[in-house]
Amino acid sequence: MSLKSLDPRVNRLNLPDGEVPAMEPKQELDQFETYEAFHQKKDGAAFTYVGPVHAPNEDVAFLFAKEQYSRRFACVGLWVIRTEHIQVTPYGNDGENIYDTLRAAQPTEQSEQPEPYEIFHLKKRGKAHTHAGRVMATSYLEALQEAKSAFGEKGPVVNIWVVKSKDVLQSAEEDKDMWTTIPEKKYREAIAYKVMDKITKYKEENKTTAQ
Incomplete structure (x- = not known):
């Protein structure tokens, strides 16, 4: 039989007619496992789902989740759960x-x-x-x-x-300081870095030099 698909990207491959070759079994650790991340915005608030991460183990998943989901928004706690453990x-x-x-x-x-x-x-x-x-x-x-x-x-x-x-990997109470920022900077919002002010200043200085 020939391989047919509703996806035009598959049909554009112009695959030959005949039996579809069998897929080779995946090797162990062919890809990272999936974990689901939840964060807590402030003390007493409920943990809310923020998205998945792919990692080789729970500890690395926790690190990836912290870097991906808690750098730009207020966060005081983090939970990470292997996807297969969620019913x-x-x-x-x-x-x-x-x-x-x-x-x-x-x-x-x-x-x-x-x-x-x-x-x-x-x-x-x-x-x-x-x-x-x-x-x-x-x-x-x-x-x-x-x-x-x-x-x-x-x-x-x-x-x-x-x-x-x-099955829930939870951030410990003593780990809360890992989200602490300097007092004069608004949490991790990009606006706190005042990038546009620096760019504008740089443009003005170079404009003056060019003249």
Whole structure:
């Protein structure tokens, strides 16, 4: 058979007819793992999702997340979670509450010990997931049920992320000084560097010299 595609970029390759060659299996560490980063703007505020990073391990992911997502905006705390550790519910429509669609968790054996889970809510499509709180449970499904009891009445929730607390790499209280800036500079906003003032001054000086 010949390879057909709805993507014109593929068709422009003019690939020959015949069997599509089998893909070779990926080698180990062919690419970095994906991690999701959450930051806290100020003490007491909820952690909010800011984006992904690719890294070989958690420590490097934390460093990449700090450099990428906390340099230009106020930040006092950072969480990093390996993507594969996050369980995601189906998406609902804006104005709906996904908690209403959850099926009841099956009873667990008494030998299983509850552990903490972190719950993140998406209130509206196009916005960011925000930390809603922590629940104790013996499984992801049970964690969702506990979250429904604890947070399900707080308005529409179109999607939920659930992750075991032990899988969250958190910045420590004593690490807050790594975001400290000098008093006379407005946090990390580009305007604080007054680049345009320097450029204007440079142009004026060179204009005078040329004349």
